[in-house]
Amino acid sequence: xxxxxxxxxxxxxxxxxxxxxxxxxxxxxxxxxxxxxxxxxxxxxxxxxxxxxxxxxxxxxxxxxxxxxxxxxxxxxxxxxxxxxxxxxxxxxxxxxxxxxxxxxxxxxxxxxxxxxxxxxxxxxxxxxxxxxxxxxxxxxxxxxxxxxxxxxxxxxxxxxxxxxxxxxxxxxxxxxxxxxxxxxxxxxxxxxxxxxxxxxxxxxxxxxxxxxxxxxxxxxxxxxxxxxxxxxxxxxxxxxxxxxxxxxxxxxxxxxxxxxxxxxxxxxxxxxxxxxxxxxxxxxxxxxxxxxxxxxxxxxxxxxxxxxxxxxxxxxxxxxxxxxxxxxxxxxxxxxxxxxxxxxxxxxxxxxxxxxxxxxxxxxxxxxxxxxxxxxxxxxxxxxxxxxxxxxxxxxxxxxxxxxxxxxxxxxxxxxxxxxxxxxxxxxxxxxxxxxxxxxxxxxxxxxxxxxxx
Numbered sequence: 001x002x003x004x005x006x007x008x009x010x011x012x013x014x015x016x017x018x019x020x021x022x023x024x025x026x027x028x029x030x031x032x033x034x035x036x037x038x039x040x041x042x043x044x045x046x047x048x049x050x051x052x053x054x055x056x057x058x059x060x061x062x063x064x065x066x067x068x069x070x071x072x073x074x075x076x077x078x079x080x081x082x083x084x085x086x087x088x089x090x091x092x093x094x095x096x097x098x099x100x101x102x103x104x105x106x107x108x109x110x111x112x113x114x115x116x117x118x119x120x121x122x123x124x125x126x127x128x129x130x131x132x133x134x135x136x137x138x139x140x141x142x143x144x145x146x147x148x149x150x151x152x153x154x155x156x157x158x159x160x161x162x163x164x165x166x167x168x169x170x171x172x173x174x175x176x177x178x179x180x181x182x183x184x185x186x187x188x189x190x191x192x193x194x195x196x197x198x199x200x201x202x203x204x205x206x207x208x209x210x211x212x213x214x215x216x217x218x219x220x221x222x223x224x225x226x227x228x229x230x231x232x233x234x235x236x237x238x239x240x241x242x243x244x245x246x247x248x249x250x251x252x253x254x255x256x257x258x259x260x261x262x263x264x265x266x267x268x269x270x271x272x273x274x275x276x277x278x279x280x281x282x283x284x285x286x287x288x289x290x291x292x293x294x295x296x297x298x299x300x301x302x303x304x305x306x307x308x309x310x311x312x313x314x315x316x317x318x319x320x321x322x323x324x325x326x327x328x329x330x331x332x333x334x335x336x337x338x339x340x341x342x343x344x345x346x347x348x349x350x351x352x353x354x355x356x357x358x359x360x361x362x363x364x365x366x367x368x369x370x371x372x373x374x375x376x377x378x379x380x381x382x383x384x385x386x387x388x389x390x391x392x393x394x395x396x397x398x399x400x401x402x403x404x405x406x407x408x409x410x411x412x413x414x415x416x417x418x419x420x421x422x423x424x425x426x427x428x429x430x431x432x433x434x435x436x437x438x439x440x441x442x443x444x445x446x447x448x449x450x451x452x453x454x455x
Contacts, residue, residue, distance in 0.1 A: 001060050004350045006225070007301060009233060009256040010156045010241075014352060019224050020254065024062045027053065028215040028253070030228035030236070031113070033070040033207075034094035035079040038101055039276035040291075040306055041229075041262035047295045048259045048353075049227050050107040054390045055349045067110040068214045069095055072117050072204055077192060086193050088117070097280075104283045105291065107392050112218050116210040120196050123205045123213040126247060127184045127198070135246040139175045141187025141201030145208075145239065147180040150246045156256060157234035166235050182239055184209045208239035212252065216244065226253035230260055230301075231268065260303040268303075277306060289393060290314040296355040296391050317363070318396055321388070324366050325381065325397040327451075332378035341365040342383040349390065362387050406452045410441050414452055417443065 004017040019025050029049040032042050046067065053063045071091035080087035095115070103109075116123075127143055130136035135149045147153050147161065154161045166182045173179065183206035188195040195202050205213075215223065221244060228237065237256065244252035261268040270276065282291060294314040298304035334342075341364045348357035365387070369379045381397055388394040406414070417432035433443055441452040 002346070002350050004056075004059065005352055006255050006257055007352050009237075009258050012158070015255060017224070017255065019061070020222055023060070024064070025056050025225065026064045026066075026219045026223035027225045027227060028066045028068075028211075028219055028223060029110075029226075030211060030232055031067040031069050032098055033073045033075055034091050034098055035073070035075045036094060037097050037278050037280065039278050040282050041268070041270065041276070043102065043105065043279045043291075044262055044295060044304075045227060045229055045259050046102050047105060047107065047292065048300045050105075050110075051296070051355070051391060052227075052257075052353055054392065055353065058346075058386075058390050059350075064112070064219065065110045066112045066114065066215065066218050068114050068116070068211060069098065070207065070210060071095060071115050072194065072210065073207055077194075080193075081191070088194055091117070101279045101283070104280065104288055105392075106288050106395070107292075114214040114218060116205065116214065117194075119210065119214050119217060120205070122217045123209055124196075124198050126213050126216070126243070127205075127209060129247045130184065130243060131200075133247060135243070136184055137177065138185075138200035141185075141203055142172055142175055142183060143185035143200055144172070144176055144181040145184055145243055145246075146177065147182070147242070148178060150242045152245065153242050154238065156241050157238045159234060159238075164234070182206065182208060182235065184243070208236055209243060211236070212240045212244045215240075215252065221248045221252060222250055223253055225255045225257050227257045227259070230258040233258060257300075259300045260298075262306050263303050264306050282311075286311045286315060289318040289396060292392055293317045293359075296359050299356050300353055317359075318393065320363070320366055321384075321393065321396045324369055324384075327373050327379075328369070328381040328384070328397070329378040330380065332380035334380050334383035335369075335372055335377065338365050338368050338383060341368065342387060345387045346390075355391070358387070359391070362391075406441060410436060410439055410452055413439070414441075414443065414450060418450060 005014045006017055007013070008015045017025070027049060029045050031046070032038050049065060049067070053065045056063045076087050076091050080090040083090060127136060130145065131138065131143065136143055136145050154164070161180065164180055166180065172183055185198060185200065185203050185205055187201050187203040192204070195204055215226070226237065241252050290311055291314070294311055297314065341361050345358045345361040348354040348361060362384070365384055369384070372379050385394050385397055388396060413432050413436050417429050417436070420428040420432060436443060436452065443450050443452060
């Protein structure tokens with residue numbers, strides 16, 4: 001297994017991946033809060049950590065990937081109330097949409113997808129442990145985490161504790177010992193249609209405690225990688241890290257890996273802003289291959305812009321791979337001179353999962369293979385397939401293998417074009433090229449003669 005490094009948010013440094021259990025990697029990534037259909041920005045962590053899992057598996061690791069669904073949350077209550085339906089019904093419907101929409105990415109499912117409402121017993125037990133250990137207190141049916149009881153608070157987000165705002169507004173302000181404290185349990189309020197019994201009163205969990213409990217239940221404490229969007233570093237992940245370590249005396253995760261936001265016109269894509277492109281609509285417009293290529297072209301830690309131009313560029317990228325796939329010889333090996341590009345691909349992924357550098361290696365390989373084919377060398381595609389499998393784009397070669405060839409009418413037009421070119425009637429040749437384009441074919445002129453490739 002090659003050495004793999006990841007940028008750790010807590011330390012701010014590139015750290016080696018050193019699994020808790022040799023040969024096995026455990027990953028927890030925060031999933032969506034299901035109060036509406038997910039947008040392209042919500043899909044980025046799903047794609048990043050699904051591809052990261054594929055890379056680790058290629059490197060010989062057994063991987064357990066957990067991505068939760070937050071189906072108990074204030075946003076769900078508000079959206080359900082506005083829609084005039086029970087909150088559980090809305091959460092169930094939106095969870096089903098989330099699964100359908102992410103299935104459209106063709107990346108498979110995480111190994112576990114826990115629901116908050118199915119983890120209530122574990123949540124209550126974790127809160128009780130925090131109260132027992134002096135890190136939480138109950139008041140009038142609410143339970144709050146005592147931030148100042150945990151001296152390491154702020155080490156994940158690198159914030160001064162006195163400059164923090166939990167973003168909870170005035171909710172519970174009169175009950176808190178300190179404005180910094182955050183809710184672990186919220187007492188039932190008039191108009192809320194979902195609640196559970198707990199030792200301190202009937203109510204429902206706060207957002208942060210849900211993820212700690214779900215992660216611990218499936219991966220234990222001290223698992224390898226905790227992931228999610230960079231917008232979750234504070235307060236969500238800071239609070240997760242604090243409450244778990246306060247309860248158990250050891251860190252929740254060894255490494256914290258955060259992806260950047262998807263931006264539209266310079267702003268984070270968010271339902272609250274209204275600048276969203278829903279995932280299922282983007283899939284219908286651009287196709288899953290272009291969306292995967294779009295995500296892979298940006299480094300996971302950096303924000304990426306969403307635009308028609310970016311998606312069209314991604315569409316052209318996948319088409320270039322398809323076109324090469326039709327020219328590869330399944331009976332030939334991959335040329336040794338292209339092996340350094342294949343090696344560079346995997347070295348890039350081992351270096352903080354640098355997918356843009358890896359993707360560039362793919363296209364260097366594509367260019368090199370095309371040059372060799374033009375010179376009359378047969379080129380096999382096993383190296384290309386190995387790289388594309390990690391990016392979940394190996395289907396592009398399958399599509400190439402199974403693509404229907406040009407029909408008789410297209411071949412006749414190509415022959416007429418070649419005759420026109422031989423007669424130096426370039427206007428006629430161009431007109432025939434346009435007819436072929438209208439039929440869905442591009443003429444590629446190479447050393448071995450012209451060939452037709454699908455547009």
